[in-house]
Amino acid sequence: MITNKIHAEDDSTTSPDHQLGAGRAIRLVAGREITTRAATKSFVVTNVVLPVVIVAGIIVLSMFTGDSKPTKVGLVGDDSQLSQTIVAVGDASGEDIEIVPIRDATTARQQAEGGDVKVVLVPGSGNSYEAVTKDDLDGTLEGVLRAAVSQDGLSKTLAEQNVDLSVIAADSTLTVIETEPAKPDEGQRIAVALTGMSLLMFAVLQGGGMVAGGVVEEKTSRVVEILLATIKPLHLLWGKIIGIGAMAFAQVIVLGGAALVAALATGLLDVPSAAGSMFVAVLVWFVLGFLFFATLYAATGAVVSRQEELGSSSAPLTILAMAVVYAAIFGINALDSTIMRTLAWIPPFSASIMPIRIATGDASIFQIVGTVVLMIVACGVATWFAARIYQRNILRTGARVKWSEAFRG
Structure with a gap:
């Protein structure tokens, strides 16, 4: 197979007169992603079946939560x-x-x-x-x-x-x-933080996979060549991430809303003001965490030309996402340990650990602000890396490109 290597960043391939404005281009791509994917049968079924499963699970949990032992x-x-x-x-x-x-x-x-x-x-x-x-x-x-x-x-x-x-x-x-006074509403704040972290990882794995899969699909069908005649590569990338990100966020709202209503109805949660404030922290880390992983998933899709190769190219990123999840789950009982205090400062682990530390009151204002700043910097680096890979390889077909070669272009 002949490899067609074109640097998408070279504006000589398209005339500036035919390029759409950045805002309009991103909106059009984002809208296309939303309307196209929202109409798929799998998306509709997922958003109907999962809320039912969540509600049923919470009802069953409430039945066994009541302590029958004296x-x-x-x-x-x-x-x-x-x-x-x-x-x-x-x-x-x-x-x-x-x-x-x-x-x-x-x-x-x-x-x-x-x-x-x-x-x-x-x-x-x-x-x-x-x-x-x-x-x-x-x-x-x-x-x-x-x-x-x-x-x-x-x-x-x-x-x-x-x-x-x-x-x-x-x-x-x-x-x-x-002997060890409990912190007010700590249990409910932790529950909100864990739920938000779980939904974040669900959005990352599903949404990130959709971003990478969409990139490969456009390369395979050669649709990307038509799109890049009027849209710059970065506008196409950001439109895809924003569109799929909006869908992932909507899914989180639906699933989280279903869980919240069921928890309120069964008495598992009463949403005090302290627990309510946790939603804000969870939202901030959700946006940062999704942005970090979604941009990198786009890069994994840009270096391959077939869906069959996507699993191997994105495997390291998927392993990292799972490590972020398990670090919070298994470390919740040892938040004061050296390793957990260290991981809380390291992106992207901070996206799952910091909401829990905030919920337990173990995070100071300095740590909260510091970790958010570090995560923003990490998102900036991830975006720069992914944009460089995407621009240099989106029109490249043939065998899978090595990361070192993909970055050099």
Whole structure:
């Protein structure tokens, strides 16, 4: 096969008089990408089936999320009367409680911090108790324990002597101690961040594949030669990325909206203001992450001439995208580790890790701004690299071009 090597950046191949303006050209290409791909059967089916699957999955998750196991409450000492009172008050409040006797306060605190029990009651002076828990204490459970301690104190005091009820109420108290105070709405912010990261990677893998596939398709059918008669290569590239990017963003809105509505309806999410603010952070990283990968996917399509070769040319990029996903998933429980703190500064890993660090409150303003700036720089470098590859190889047919040769042109 004869290789037709034409430098698309050479304006001598097309007359400037016949070139469309940049804005109009990009809009036309973007509109063409949207209308053409939105009409495909696979796109329609995907956007009908996936929301249904997501909603069904969230409904099933909500059915199993409710903790059917009793809440374990540790109690220092062998106080059968208090144990019975706690269980009885819990039953009356709809809280299934299991009492775990513990021999001493030190062991009790260790079990609470280790998560073996949700909370432990450590007796203090008189009828006072300390409720020691690792993080936050559920409002219903705290109410049960306060009521049980108060009732137990009342019954014990009355058994000893006739005492004024106001004195008893003041004497029976419960002090809640959190060894590792939970951050407000942290769970919901993390859920929003993880959802956004998952949707980003879905958009990257699908949208990036569409960009690369579209480039190869135009080369194979020779349509690109006709388009470049009136449109500059970079306008064609940006129109394709913006058009497919808009479709990917619309898909994310549809899928994310379906998940949000289902989560609200099932009670898995109540979208407090803190969780709502996470949407902004997720949106910023979504745009930056998609831009980074989409431009590079376009470059992988420009160096091949057949769809069969696209898998091998884009494989390193796909592996990188999957590494970005798994870094966030497997590193969520070790965000303070050296490797995770380091990866948070390195693009494109910051696109998946930083939203989670923001959600947990582990990211400072300096780190947020710094990582965004670095990601913008990385997007600029990726865009420059992809544009150079695209311009020099979009009209090149034949065998797959090596990256070193493609870059030199």
